[in-house]
Amino acid sequence: MNTVVKGIFFNADYQQEGQNSVIRIFVKNHQTSYAFRDPKFKPYFYIIVDQPEKRKKEIMEKKFAEFKIQDIQIVQKKLSPEQNEIPVLKLIFNSTAELKSARDAVMQFEFVRERREYDMPFAKRYRVDSGLIPLNEVTVKYDSETMELLEIKQEEPAKLDLRIGCFDLETHSPDRFSNPELDPILMASYVDEEKEIIWAEKKVNRDYAVLVKNEKELLEKLIETIREQKLDVIGTYNGDSFDLPYIKTRGEKLKVNVGIGCENSQPNIKRRGQENVVEINGLEHVDVYELTKILARFGVVNLIKYDLESVNEALFGEKKEKVKATEINQIWETGKNLERLADYNLEDSRATYRIAKEYLLTWIELGKIVRMPLFEVTRASAGILVEQLLINKSFEQNILLPNLPEEGTIGQRMLQSYEGGFVKEPEHGLHENMVVLDFSSLHPTIMISHNISADTLDCKHKECEEKNKAPTNHYFCTQRKGMLSSILEELFNKRIELKRKLKDLKKDSLEYNKLYARQYSQKILLNSFYGTLGYARFRWYSYECARAVTAYSQQYVKWVAEQAEIEGYKSLYGDTDSVFLKIPETKTQEDVRKFVEQINEKLPGNMNLEIENFYKRGIFVGKKGTEEAAKKKYALMDHKGNLKIVGFEYVRRDWSNIAKRTQKEVLEAVLKEGDTQKAIQIVKKAIQELKDGKVLKEDLKIYTQIKRPLKSYESIGPHVAAAKKAQAKGVRIEVGSVLEYIITRNGKSISDRAELSEFVKEGNYDSDYYIQNQVLPAVIKIINELGYTEEDLIHGGKQKTLSHFFG
């Protein structure tokens, strides 16, 4: 019987039904979660041949595999954006297995010039071809007996209030890590808009606590709740590698069906590289931990550790207590302080929920732009996002995708690196009255303004060569817009328009938040394009384009500095897209504004120079071991007294707190107060504290990441040495873990003396190391700029003040 239903389109996958691979699409409304079948859509790929009619017959007649090819169509396609359409063969199959064997078998025909789009996963193929946008509202006509999809209509996204729920487990861990084969779940918490619960076998004196009789019941209650709440999104913190695999294994042990997906389907654990991802049909699993790491990549947060406590504090400014694994065991075994554990458990779910609520909107919008389901887009890298966007555009414009490069090609590309941005060596020392100018979205605007795209490179027109030649001598078409540049331009213009609209909306209103998220996701995409051009595995890789972008960037930034010098400013420094100027006494901030305006009048297209900020005072320091000044390292103070510290040890996690704090205090004394004597006193005090043995572990820890298996290190640095020692004591050291180590007094080389902080007793540290290798190197270059030497720091020293420098 034909039935019609409205709902939200979530995702698509496929299933094997006998000989056929059949697409399923997941559509939900608040009553039901549907999985519709779309058997009419078949796997396919293209081949390019000279005589399509003839070759089609030949292939149809020849049996080149154990199956019969379902169909071959002759279709008109462009092989690339600048070419005309030509007929190509579309080979259609009943299953992905057939496609896979045919794409190899087809190479036996010498008339096959090329294969295209033969490696696109079937579900992704469907998402591209159907044009369905995840989380849009759809009206579906279907056969209620077979669940076969008859018609699907996409409507403008209506109001979207996704139901999000988060859960978190506390598990027993007699060893260092919980083993789901052996160790039970002790507690579970669940949080959504209306519910906050924890379940535990032991009585907990909290309103939100529910007593269960055993672990089985605990798991059943959790699953039941997730099902009852009819969620759209399930959020976890590290659920990809911990919580979801854990409940799956415990479920098998305890005979509990943990199917929380559509039609109670099980969480699907997939291997992706080194890690797990867990996908659930009809219920989007968002691992907020992964989301946080992406936020970090885009600079929303910058943390040493990405545990929930640190992230929660960084994002919301709220401290959250951490209960360590050993303590969890202890609480459970003694039955004392169960409330503490329960609170912690609940807070984890709450924090996860809060982060999801706050940031999901950005990924929802991003998912809509690139047409990726939430599950995918919350785990996607910059390269994936750009690729997906280009795939969609290519399909719309009837252009076949370029093939992925082969390993040999990738190797060649990787050998061929290219020159990047320009970094000027700064004028070291203290400077007063500065302005920093920078280009807004430099790389995207260069690509748009000069129409940089592989398909516009060195076109046939004489005129383009004359009018639009990059400093590399390659040029780009001025008559037809390039594929990449036009997508960028569209994104750019939409973003400008959105930002204009945002100005009229009330902050924190629903509409504001939605549009803000959209413009932010556009920004993410805009900034991701340039890098992919030089990425060896990218389908649209173009050395010439990548190089042209950086050549232009160098040209423009040098040009601005030159113009400024001509106008009477002194160019102090610049890095890639910025120019640091000293404003002469004869000029005002208004003059700077006028100067920038003049520059902008001369810049092409949508390129734009901005005033980043005015600074009262700034310092550039010398480089170690040479006379030169260090690049990418400076500190500035604006006219409100705000300090901006860039590149210094202060911003690096692989330096101890004591060194970082001392450096910051010194910079403050110098820039804010102009007090060099104070700066020196600060250093002396830190040295004294170290000597007295008073400094706490917290201020001595050095954080360094283990980036490869311990065995494969050629050079054993302190962090590797500490890791190896810890490993011998039974600590599991994983690739990617950030270690905290301290340099102790026990041993010869620095590595010998390095120990993981957890094994170091308070007070056991090498004060000499922390003075000579941490505090002094962090401050000496600054002190030098003030006219003092290391001698002055350790011994007496002469009297000088900043007036010495500024008259």
Next chain:
DNA sequence: TAATTCGCTAGACCGA
């Protein structure tokens, strides 16, 4: 199995 290059610095490593 997923964007780029430029740059600083530490500390091991290695040969004289």
Next chain:
DNA sequence: TCGGTCTAGCGAA
């Protein structure tokens, strides 16, 4: 034990 070179990590843009 010295000094140059190399490995490694992290940050800026």
